Amino acid sequence: MVSLEQQDGVFVLRMASGENRFNWDFLEAFEAVLDRVEQAPTPSALVTVGEGKFYSNGLDLDWMAGPGQSQAAAAVARVHVLLGRMLTFPTITVAALNGHTFAAGAMLAVAHDFRVMRGERGFFCFPEVDIQIPFTPGMNAVIQAKLSKATAHESMVTGRRYTAEQALQAGIVNETAAEADVLARAIAIAKNYAGKHAAALGAIKRTAYASVLTSLAQTNEMRR
Numbered sequence: 001m002v003s004l005e006q007q008d009g010v011f012v013l014r015m016a017s018g019e020n021r022f023n024w025d026f027l028e029a030f031e032a033v034l035d036r037v038e039q040a041p042t043p044s045a046l047v048t049v050g051e052g053k054f055y056s057n058g059l060d061l062d063w064m065a066g067p068g069q070s071q072a073a074a075a076v077a078r079v080h081v082l083l084g085r086m087l088t089f090p091t092i093t094v095a096a097l098n099g100h101t102f103a104a105g106a107m108l109a110v111a112h113d114f115r116v117m118r119g120e121r122g123f124f125c126f127p128e129v130d131i132q133i134p135f136t137p138g139m140n141a142v143i144q145a146k147l148s149k150a151t152a153h154e155s156m157v158t159g160r161r162y163t164a165e166q167a168l169q170a171g172i173v174n175e176t177a178a179e180a181d182v183l184a185r186a187i188a189i190a191k192n193y194a195g196k197h198a199a200a201l202g203a204i205k206r207t208a209y210a211s212v213l214t215s216l217a218q219t220n221e222m223r224r
Contacts, residue, residue: 002016006044013037013049016051019056044194045196046190047187049098053099053100057105058107059104087212092201094190097115097117101123103131114174116189123163125161128156136219137219141215145211147171148171
């Protein structure tokens with residue numbers, strides 16, 4: 001479901017669960033891998049990547065409406081915590097967007113420090129307006145903090161599906177690459193910053209995104 005390996009001194013977190021939708025088991029696996037990276041004895045960097053045509057399609061709505069109904073609210077709260085954790089993770093983080101990146105999966109991507117998107121296929125999209133699920137205040141805060149005002153507005157109120165080139169022009173991603181090169185480019189970026197001091201980097205991020213962390217925490221309090 002979620003695995004960890006090292007390439008060129010960089011940790012690579014691989015999501016391998018189809019559309020990589022966020023349900024309880026997936027979130028537990030993802031968080032456990034992040035724990036392993038944080039506990040590494042030497043400074044490093046982190047790349048996340050999906051498989052096939054999906055990076056992540058976000059919340060597992062079928063699970064939340066069915067067998068996971070009793071855990072649905074708690075799962076959303078865990079997603080808020082995960083977004084805050086990724087936003088302030090004490091290494092440089094790079095999302096290798098190998099395919100479709102939608103909804104909470106897109107929020108996870110923007111919470112990284114850098115993004116590289118596959119050029120030939122796949123969309124980046126916040127479809128919440130079309131699936132009639134408004135953004136929580138915490139999710140809104142993450143998007144507003146990481147994208148320009150114009151791009152945040154357009155992406156959130158229209159549900160636009162951005163191609164890689166359009167996402168690059170809008171400042172959503174930092175680079176585009178051919179399918180075979182997406183992960184390699186993400187690793188190259190991460191490797192360039194792999195020696196950053198973890199405690200200092202984490203502190204800088206927590207200060208930079210203090211208001212977002214507050215919003216995420218307050219959102220979870222309001223939903224209890």
